[in-house]
Amino acid sequence: MLPPNVCSNPNAIAVSFPPERCLLTSPSASVRRLQFSIQDKDSIETCFLGIHLANPACSKIPALRTRSTGRGLRIEAVARPTILVAEKLGEAGLGLLREFANVDCSYNLSPEELCVKISLCDALIVRSGTKVTQEVFEASKGRLKVVGRAGVGIDNVDLQAATESGCLVVNAPTANTVAAAEHGIALLTAMARNVAQADASMKAGKWQRNKYVGVSLVGKTLAVMGFGKVGSEVARRARGLGMHVIAHDPYAPADRARAVGVDLVSFDEAISTADFISLHMPLTPTTAKIFNDETFAKLKKGVRIINVARGGVIDEDALVRALDNGTVAQAALDVFTVEPPPKDSKLVIHENVIVTPHLGASTVEAQEGVAVEIAEAVIGALKGELAATAVNAPMVPAEVLSELASYVILAEKLGRLAVQLVAGGSGIKGVKVVYTSARDPDDLDTRILRAMITKGIIEPISSVFVNIVNADYTAKQRGLRISEERIFRDTSPEIPLDSIQIHLSNVESKFASALSDAGDITVEGRVKDGIPRLTLVGSFSVDVSLEGNVILCRNTDQPGNIGRVGRILGEQNVNISFMSVGRTAPRKQAIMTIGVDEEPNKETLRKIGETPTIEEFVFLKL
Numbered sequence: 260m261l262p263p264n265v266c267s268n269p270n271a272i273a274v275s276f277p278p279e280r281c282l283l284t285s286p287s288a289s290v291r292r293l294q295f296s297i298q299d300k301d302s303i304e305t306c307f308l309g310i311h312l313a314n315p316a317c318s319k320i321p322a323l324r325t326r327s328t329g330r331g332l333r334i335e336a337v338a339r340p341t342i343l344v345a346e347k348l349g350e351a352g353l354g355l356l357r358e359f360a361n362v363d364c365s366y367n368l369s370p371e372e373l374c375v376k377i378s379l380c381d382a383l384i385v386r387s388g389t390k391v392t393q394e395v396f397e398a399s400k401g402r403l404k405v406v407g408r409a410g411v412g413i414d415n416v417d418l419q420a421a422t423e424s425g426c427l428v429v430n431a432p433t434a435n436t437v438a439a440a441e442h443g444i445a446l447l448t449a450m451a452r453n454v455a456q457a458d459a460s461m462k463a464g465k466w467q468r469n470k471y472v473g474v475s476l477v478g479k480t481l482a483v484m485g486f487g488k489v490g491s492e493v494a495r496r497a498r499g500l501g502m503h504v505i506a507h508d509p510y511a512p513a514d515r516a517r518a519v520g521v522d523l524v525s526f527d528e529a530i531s532t533a534d535f536i537s538l539h540m541p542l543t544p545t546t547a548k549i550f551n552d553e554t555f556a557k558l559k560k561g562v563r564i565i566n567v568a569r570g571g572v573i574d575e576d577a578l579v580r581a582l583d584n585g586t587v588a589q590a591a592l593d594v595f596t597v598e599p600p601p602k603d604s605k606l607v608i609h610e611n612v613i614v615t616p617h618l619g620a621s622t623v624e625a626q627e628g629v630a631v632e633i634a635e636a637v638i639g640a641l642k643g644e645l646a647a648t649a650v651n652a653p654m655v656p657a658e659v660l661s662e663l664a665s666y667v668i669l670a671e672k673l674g675r676l677a678v679q680l681v682a683g684g685s686g687i688k689g690v691k692v693v694y695t696s697a698r699d700p701d702d703l704d705t706r707i708l709r710a711m712i713t714k715g716i717i718e719p720i721s722s723v724f725v726n727i728v729n730a731d732y733t734a735k736q737r738g739l740r741i742s743e744e745r746i747f748r749d750t751s752p753e754i755p756l757d758s759i760q761i762h763l764s765n766v767e768s769k770f771a772s773a774l775s776d777a778g779d780i781t782v783e784g785r786v787k788d789g790i791p792r793l794t795l796v797g798s799f800s801v802d803v804s805l806e807g808n809v810i811l812c813r814n815t816d817q818p819g820n821i822g823r824v825g826r827i828l829g830e831q832n833v834n835i836s837f838m839s840v841g842r843t844a845p846r847k848q849a850i851m852t853i854g855v856d857e858e859p860n861k862e863t864l865r866k867i868g869e870t871p872t873i874e875e876f877v878f879l880k881l
């Protein structure tokens with residue numbers, strides 16, 4: 260049995276053993292070390308099984324993940340992730356999740372129970388009924404990587420807390436649009452014809468034909484507040500009912516509205532001219548209680564209101580007053596400030612109000628669609644893919660990501676390298692990134708590169724985990740100003756980038772030769788044949804693959820230097836993977852860049868430092 264060595268995560272065991280014990284071979288590199296990160300102790304058997312079955316195609320087995328490191332190929336056997344589904348989800352989505360992960364469907368958890376469970380989960384899927392608060396992120400202790408909102412509204416997820424903890428939030432924004440729009444129309448027509456009240460009356464044994472005379476829709480004005488996905492579908496359907504539709508949305512393009520035969524108007528015009536008002540804006544600090552006493556005072560007397568958006572956009576007490584004084588003739592509500600609303604809610608029991616318990620998205624078709632949409636988004640995010648429906652991270656299309664894949668690695672390694680050149684390792688304030696490219700700036704999305712540079716700079720000098728979600732936030736928190744500059748270079752626009760340069764300003768370097776003429780620590784890299792390479796240190800051109808660890812030495816260019824350093828490394832069994840010499844001129848100042856597979860011990864580094872021809876040197880881990 261292999262000796263387990265328990266690592267810092269209390270839920271994980273890391274087991275390492277030497278190459279000769281490995282049962283795996285790899286097509287691309289020799290295995291030097293094998294490490295299993297097993298997040299759930301109960302899965303150890305499964306992981307070992309996976310290893311015995313492994314063959315050169317091992318990287319295709321989902322439980323095994325290969326990562327190229329300076330020490331060769333690192334293979335990690337990872338336990339299947341655990342996904343907590345905290346609210347009912349369609350079977351098709353659950354099926355997809357179960358193929359990929361351990362799925363724990365636990366509905367109706369109290370906030371305390373959720374906090375206990377979450378520390379054992381990598382992803383959480385909710386609908387609108389679960390509050391994902393800062394406490395939940397804190398309780399997860401960094402394990403929670405993705406929150407999937409099986410629907411549109413993300414007002415029940417604390418996005419700031421998610422971002423701060425590097426947790427990606429994804430939603431399913433399209434699959435319930437039609438269902439919500441249909442429910443809006445159902446409420447509109449039911450309200451106009453008193454369907455719910457008449458039904459209740461008949462069930463109570465009455466026959467009240469005169470009491471339930473309704474109003475017609477044709478020719479009436481409907482104001483759609485929020486002309487997004489649901490709002491525009493409601494508008495389209497209302498036009499089919501012969502209504503005159505206007506809309507208010509400060510962010511919607513007028514031509515999209517015109518295409519549906521709708522005029523975009525101001526908030527005041529919309530609310531003061533409408534016979535019916537249908538709400539379809541999200542709940543945000545700006546829209547919270549946007550319908551209040553002041554607003555109701557501006558409405559056309561006898562207006563009818565439908566809300567299938569969020570309860571919080573209406574001040575519910577003000578609505579009760581407006582209903583009581585006849586300003587609002589009727590309201591049809593699917594959503595409430597507090598859900599479920601209190602049993603004695605004056606709004607719910609009001610005779611001119613019809614209500615449904617947040618059913619907008621609740622059709623069989625919509626729930627199956629939402630379940631698949633969110634399952635795919637969560638699985639993709641757990642695999643490390645950038646989600647197209649990310650709510651708190653830049654959305655980078657898959658094709659852009661695949662095109663930039665090697666540059667993403669380059670960006671992180673350059674950041675990692677640059678920060679290790681700083682004397683003291685902290686106190687960096689200004690980072691300038693210069694991208695040279697033949698592409699038009701609009702055709703080059705650098706957000707992911709900036710995030711990876713930030714990761715490379717911050718992670719070696721802190722315990723913070725940085726990813727694309729929290730990179731900008733973390734940089735800001737640490738007072739790190741990252742500016743970006745594009746330089747046009749007339750190379751092939753087929754290639755997204757020619758080079759990436761990082762400049763750290765106002766810092767001292769432990770390797771003076773890394774300072775450019777302007778006094779900034781400067782490193783530059785390029786991708787050649789898909790391999791990230793270091794091409795400039797300070798003002799010295801070099802050309803080495805950015806793999807493994809690197810020793811930078813400054814010396815006077817003369818015969819014997821390479822041999823001397825090579826011998827010291829060889830004596831300590833440190834394998835040199837590559838070498839490059841950059842010099843200002845023959846026999847003048849030179850930089851020797853040596854890639855090493857192993858990490859030299861202190862004694863080896865001391866010997867290199869004492870070599871008479873070496874003027875300065877630095878060892879950098881990539």
Ligand SMILES: NC(=O)c1ccc[n+]([C@@H]2O[C@H](COP(=O)([O-])OP(=O)(O)OC[C@H]3O[C@@H](n4cnc5c(N)ncnc54)[C@H](O)[C@@H]3O)[C@@H](O)[C@H]2O)c1
Binds near residue numbers: 485510542569618621
């Ligand atoms: N009842 C339900 O079950 C149900 C189902 C689906 C969606 N919803 C809710 O409906 C709302 C709309 O969903 P969607 O998918 O159409 O979202 P969306 O993002 O496509 O549309 C929202 C629109 O509101 C606009 N908007 C933002 N602030 C505004 C403001 N101050 N005034 C006017 N418009 C503003 C935006 O520009 C956007 O066009 C969301 O709150 C969502 O949670 C509810």
Ligand SMILES: O=C(O)[C@H](O)COP(=O)(O)O
Binds near residue numbers: 409413
């Ligand atoms: O925002 C949404 O998608 C709707 O309000 C649906 O919410 P639900 O998933 O809780 O039904």
